[in-house]
Amino acid sequence: xxxxxxxxxxxxxxxxxxxxxxxRGSTFPRLLLDNAARHGxxxxxRHKDRGIWQTWTWAELVPIVRAYAAGLARLGLxxxxxxxxxxxxxxxxxxxITAVQMLGGIPVPVYxxxxxxxxxxxxxxxxxxxxxxxDQEQVDKxxxxxARLPVLEEVLYDEERGxxxxxxxxLHSLDRVIEDGSAALRSDPALNPxxxxxxxxxxPDDTCVILYTSGxxxxxxxxxxxxxxxxxxxxxxxxxxxxTERDEVLxxxxxxxxxxHYLSYVQGMLAGFCIACPESQDTVRENLREIxxxxxxxxxxxxxxxxxxxxxxxxDAGALKRWLYRTFIDIARHHGEAILDGRPVPFRARALYTxxxxxxxxxxxxxxxxxxxxVAYTAGEAVGPDLxxxxxxxxxNLKQFYGQTEAFIVVTAQPDGEIxxxxxxxxxxxxxxxxxxxxxIQVRTPGQFTGYLKxxxxxxxxxxxxxxxxxxxxxxxxxxxxxxxIDRARDVGRLTTGTLLAPKYIENKLKFYxxxxxxxxxGHQRDMVTCFLNIDLTAVGNWAERNGVTYAxxxxxxxxxxxxxxxxxxxxxxxxxxATEPAMxxxxxxxxxxxxxxxxxxxxxxxxxxxxxxxxIADRYDTLVTALYGGEREIDFTTEVTFEDGRRxxxxxxxxxxxxxxxxLVA
Amino acid sequence: MTVDVLLAVENVSLRFGxxxxxxxxxxxxxxGEIRAIIGPNGAGKTSMLNVINGFYQPREGRITFRGQTRSxxxxxxxxxxxxxxxxxxxxLFRGMSTLDNLMTGRTVxxxxxxxxxxxxxxxxxxxxIEHRRKVEEIIDFLEIEAIRRVPxxxxxxxxxxRVELGRALAMEPELLLLDEPMAGMNREEKExxxxxxxxxxxQFGTTIALIEHDMGVVMDLSHRVVVLDYGRKIADGxxxxxxxxxxxxxxxxxxxx
Numbered sequence: 001x002x003x004x005x006x007x008x009x010x011x012x013x014x015x016x017x018x019x020x021x022x023x024r025g026s027t028f029p030r031l032l033l034d035n036a037a038r039h040g041x042x043x044x045x046r047h048k049d050r051g052i053w054q055t056w057t058w059a060e061l062v063p064i065v066r067a068y069a070a071g072l073a074r075l076g077l078x079x080x081x082x083x084x085x086x087x088x089x090x091x092x093x094x095x096x097i098t099a100v101q102m103l104g105g106i107p108v109p110v111y112x113x114x115x116x117x118x119x120x121x122x123x124x125x126x127x128x129x130x131x132x133x134x135d136q137e138q139v140d141k142x143x144x145x146x147a148r149l150p151v152l153e154e155v156l157y158d159e160e161r162g163x164x165x166x167x168x169x170x171l172h173s174l175d176r177v178i179e180d181g182s183a184a185l186r187s188d189p190a191l192n193p194x195x196x197x198x199x200x201x202x203x204p205d206d207t208c209v210i211l212y213t214s215g216x217x218x219x220x221x222x223x224x225x226x227x228x229x230x231x232x233x234x235x236x237x238x239x240x241x242x243x244t245e246r247d248e249v250l251x252x253x254x255x256x257x258x259x260x261h262y263l264s265y266v267q268g269m270l271a272g273f274c275i276a277c278p279e280s281q282d283t284v285r286e287n288l289r290e291i292x293x294x295x296x297x298x299x300x301x302x303x304x305x306x307x308x309x310x311x312x313x314x315x316d317a318g319a320l321k322r323w324l325y326r327t328f329i330d331i332a333r334h335h336g337e338a339i340l341d342g343r344p345v346p347f348r349a350r351a352l353y354t355x356x357x358x359x360x361x362x363x364x365x366x367x368x369x370x371x372x373x374x375v376a377y378t379a380g381e382a383v384g385p386d387l388x389x390x391x392x393x394x395x396x397n398l399k400q401f402y403g404q405t406e407a408f409i410v411v412t413a414q415p416d417g418e419i420x421x422x423x424x425x426x427x428x429x430x431x432x433x434x435x436x437x438x439x440x441i442q443v444r445t446p447g448q449f450t451g452y453l454k455x456x457x458x459x460x461x462x463x464x465x466x467x468x469x470x471x472x473x474x475x476x477x478x479x480x481x482x483x484x485x486i487d488r489a490r491d492v493g494r495l496t497t498g499t500l501l502a503p504k505y506i507e508n509k510l511k512f513y514x515x516x517x518x519x520x521x522x523g524h525q526r527d528m529v530t531c532f533l534n535i536d537l538t539a540v541g542n543w544a545e546r547n548g549v550t551y552a553x554x555x556x557x558x559x560x561x562x563x564x565x566x567x568x569x570x571x572x573x574x575x576x577x578x579a580t581e582p583a584m585x586x587x588x589x590x591x592x593x594x595x596x597x598x599x600x601x602x603x604x605x606x607x608x609x610x611x612x613x614x615x616x617i618a619d620r621y622d623t624l625v626t627a628l629y630g631g632e633r634e635i636d637f638t639t640e641v642t643f644e645d646g647r648r649x650x651x652x653x654x655x656x657x658x659x660x661x662x663x664x665l666v667a
Numbered sequence: 668m669t670v671d672v673l674l675a676v677e678n679v680s681l682r683f684g685x686x687x688x689x690x691x692x693x694x695x696x697x698x699g700e701i702r703a704i705i706g707p708n709g710a711g712k713t714s715m716l717n718v719i720n721g722f723y724q725p726r727e728g729r730i731t732f733r734g735q736t737r738s739x740x741x742x743x744x745x746x747x748x749x750x751x752x753x754x755x756x757x758x759l760f761r762g763m764s765t766l767d768n769l770m771t772g773r774t775v776x777x778x779x780x781x782x783x784x785x786x787x788x789x790x791x792x793x794x795x796i797e798h799r800r801k802v803e804e805i806i807d808f809l810e811i812e813a814i815r816r817v818p819x820x821x822x823x824x825x826x827x828x829r830v831e832l833g834r835a836l837a838m839e840p841e842l843l844l845l846d847e848p849m850a851g852m853n854r855e856e857k858e859x860x861x862x863x864x865x866x867x868x869x870q871f872g873t874t875i876a877l878i879e880h881d882m883g884v885v886m887d888l889s890h891r892v893v894v895l896d897y898g899r900k901i902a903d904g905x906x907x908x909x910x911x912x913x914x915x916x917x918x919x920x921x922x923x924x
Contacts, residue, residue: 048812049807050800050803050804050806050807051799051803051806051812051815052803161808161866161870162862162865162866162869162870164869164870165869279812280810280812280813282812282813283812283813286813
C-alpha cells in the first residue's frame with residue numbers, strides 16, 4: 001500500500017491518545033487504534049483484486065488511514081464538513097469513513113445506483129463539500145450535476161480508469177491523496193500531533209454518519225446518528241452474538257444502507273473482525289465460497305433463491321445422489337434443529353445425522369459458502385417455516401431479528417436456542433419496547449437517531465411525545481417474551497368484538513401452504529374474519545392428479561368440492577395456530593371461499609410486486625364479501641377478466657362458501 | 668511537422684484469380700491513433716486487415732511496420748512483432764475458460780520451452796505467474812471477473828467479443844486490428860465496447876485500426892477514417908472531412924441519376 005512506513009508505530013499513536021486520558025474505543029478512529037493495539041496482526045480488510053485476495057491487518061491500516069486523513073485535511077476538510085461516499089463495497093471507501101471521522105467530519109454514504117437527480121438532491125441537501133467516488137461512472141454522475149452543488153469543492157476517486165484525461169484541478173486520485181498525506185506526515189513535524197489532537201477532540205455527541213433512506217415514499221431523509229449512541233448499540237449486539245476479532249464477514253450489501261453500515265462497519269470496528277470485499281457485484285456467490293464468512297446476513301428472498309437453486313440442481317442429479325439427498329435431508333428435517341439447539345436426540349438419529357453431515361450437509365454448506373457460518377441472520381420480511389428450518393436443519397445457525405433504520409437497527413433478536421420462524425426474538429438489552437393502543441410497536445433504543453437532517457417536522461412525526469420511536473409496524477409480545485410482527489400498523493384493523501385484526505399476518509400463515517397461492521383476509525369493523533383464497537394451480541393440480549380428481553380448467557379445479565375440503569383443512573390448521581396466541585385467538589377465520597380466477601396484476605388486483613390490493617379487491621368483489629357476511633352457502637358470480645393478449649372476457653361461476661370452526665384457545 | 672507513422676501501406680493490390688480485392692491502395696496508421704477503415708460490403712476491408720497481419724500476401728505494393736519494410740509476412744511473425752487482431756466472427760477456443768483463452772494470448776511472450784512448462788517448476792512457474800498477473804489486469808480492465816472460469820462457448824455473444832478483445836490485449840500489441848468489434852451487439856453492449864476501445868487507446872497507448880459498420884461509432888471513436896469501395900481508396904481524412912466527401916456519399920447512398 002502507498003502509505004506504509006510513516007515512521008510511526010501503532011503503539012506510538014495509542015500512547016499519544018492515552019496520554020490525553022481518553023476513553024478507549026469511544027469513537028471510531030479510537031476503535032481503529034484499539035484494534036491495532038489489541039490484535040494488530042489480525043486481518044481488518046480483504047479485497048479480491050486481480051484475482052487474488054489482498055489483506056490489510058489492523059496494524060497496517062492505521063498509517064494508511066492517518067495518511068488519508070492528513071491528505072483530506074490538506075485538501076481542506078474540516079471538523080463538521082460532510083463528505084459523500086459513492087460506490088460499491090471497497091476497502092478504501094470504508095477507510096474513507098474512518099478518515100473523515102478522524103477529522104471530525106461526517107461521512108455520508110450514498111447509494112451507488114442512485115440516478116443523477118437523486119444524487120444531486122442528497123449531495124445538495126447534505127451540503128456536501130467533498131465527494132469520494134469509486135470510479136469514472138460515479139465521477140461522471142457527480143460532474144453532470146455539479147452546477148446544482150454550489151458548495152461542492154473536491155472530488156476524489158478510487159479507480160483511475162478512464163479518468164486520466166479529466167481536468168484535475170478539483171479532481172484527485174485517492175492514491176495520491178494518501179501519498180500526499182503520508183509525505184506531509186513525514187515532513188511536517190506539527191502534523192502528527194495535530195492529527196492526534198483531532199482524534200482527541202472527537203466525542204460521543206458528534207454525528208458519526210448520515211444515512212439517507214432509500215426514499216420509496218417522497219424525498220429521502222438524512223438520518224443522523226451520534227457516535228456515542230452508535231457505539232453503545234453496536235456493543236450490545238456484538239456481545240449478544242459474542243462476535244470477536246476471529247469472525248469474518250463478506251460486505252456485499254449497499255454501502256449506503258444502514259444494514260451494511262451497522263453489520264459491517266460498526267460491528268466490525270467493535271468486534272475487530274475482518275471485512276472482506278467482493279471482487280465485483282457479479283462474483284459475490286463465488287467470493288462467498290472463497291471467504292467462508294462466520295457471520296452472515298441476507299434477506300429471506302436470497303435464502304429462498306439458494307434453496308430453489310439447490311432443489312433444481314438436485315432434480316438434474318443422478319439417481320444415487322438424489323436418493324442420498326432425499327434420505328439425509330429427511331433425517332435433518334426430523335432431528336437437525338434439535339441437534340442444533342442442543343436438545344436430546346436418539347443415538348441412532350444422531351449417528352445418521354453425523355453421517356449426513358459428511359455426505360450431504362457439509363458439501364452443501366460448502367457449496368453455498370456457509371461452511372464456517374457461526375451466526376446468520378435474516379430480516380426484513382416474513383420467512384416461511386419450511387425455508388427457515390431447512391437451513392437450520394442442515395446445521396446453519398440462522399436467526400431472525402427485527403430492526404429499524406431510525407433505531408440504528410436491532411430492536412429484537414433471537415438468542416441461540418430460542419429460534420422460531422414466526423417470531424423476531426427477544427427485546428435486546430437496553431432497548432425499551434412497548435405496544436401502543438393501536439398495536440403499533442414503539443421503541444427506545446441505545447442507538448436511536450438524533451433526528452432527520454434539516455427536517456424537524458418529520459423528526460417530530462417519527463417520535464412520540466416521550467421520545468419513543470414510532471416503528472409503523474404492528475406486533476405483540478407472546479408469553480415467551482418474543483416479539484411477533486404482524487403487519488404495518490396502518491393496515492391493522494379491529495373486529496367489532498374489539499379484537500385486533502392483522503390481515504397480512506393471517507394471509508402469510510395461509511400462504512405458507514403451497515396449495516394456497518394468494519389469500520385476502522377481511523374483517524375490519526365486522527363481527528368475524530373471512531377470506532378469499534386462490535389455489536396454486538401447480539400444487540393443487542399435482543395433488544388432483546395423485547388423488548384422482550379430474551378437471552378441465554382452473555375454474556373447475558378451484559370450485560371442486562374436494563379442493564374445498566383440502567383448503568378447509570389448511571384454514572383449520574391456521575386457526576389452531578392463531579388459537580395459541582391470546583392476542584390473535586379472536587381473529588380466527590370463520591368463513592372462506594375460493595375465487596374462480598387467479599388474482600392478477602393485469603386486472604389491478606395485485607401490484608406488479610405481487611402485493612394484494614385489499615381495498616381494490618373488496619370493491620370489485622363487493623357481492624362476494626357481502627355474501628361472506630350474509631350467511632349464504634352459494635352465490636352466482638360473474639366477473640370480467642383480462643387475458644394475457646389484452647382481450648377481455650367474463651368468468652361466471654357458482655361459488656360455494658364454507659364455514660370453519662374456531663379452534664379452542666390453547667392456554 | 669514530422670508524423671510518427673507506425674504502419675504504412677503503399678500501392679497495395681491483392682487479387683484472387685480474376686477478382687481484384689484491393690486495387691492500388693495506400694494509407695498510413697500513426698502511432699497512438701484510432702484509425703477506422705470503412706466501406707460498403709465487399710469493399711475489401713477485411714482483406715486489408717488480412718494483408719496487414721500477413722494472412723494474405725499482396726500481389727503488389729509494400730507494407731512498412733515500425734520502419735521495417737517487409738517482403739513476406741506470416742501471421743505468427745506479425746503477432747511476435749506486436750500486431751494483434753480480433754475477428755468478424757468470434758474465434759475463441761470454445762471449450763476453454765475465459766482465463767485460459769486470455770492466457771493463450773500470452774504465448775508470444777513465453778520464453779521457456781515446452782519441456783520447462785511441462786515441469787511447472789522454477790523459472791517456468793515464475794514466468795507463468797507473471798503472465799497470469801498480466802492476464803488478471805486485463806480481466807479487471809474489461810470487467811470480466813465473474814466469467815473467469817466459464818468456458819467461452821457458454822458465454823453470450825457480446826461477452827465472447829469482449830473476451831476476444833481481452834485475448835488480443837494479452838499480447839500487449841503495439842497495433843490492434845479489430846474486425847467489426849460491435850457487430851451483432853445491442854446498444855448497451857456497443858456503448859461498453861466503445862468505452863473499452865477508447866480506454867485501451869488512452870490507457871495503454873495502443874494504436875488501433877478498426878473496421879466497423881456503425882457510422883455513429885466510427886465517427887465518434889476514430890481520429891482518421893479511410894474509405895474503401897470496390898477495393899479502391901475513395902477518401903481519407905478526419906471523420907468530418909470524410910462525412911462531407913461527395914465520393915463517400917455516392918458510394919454509400921448510390922449516385923442520383
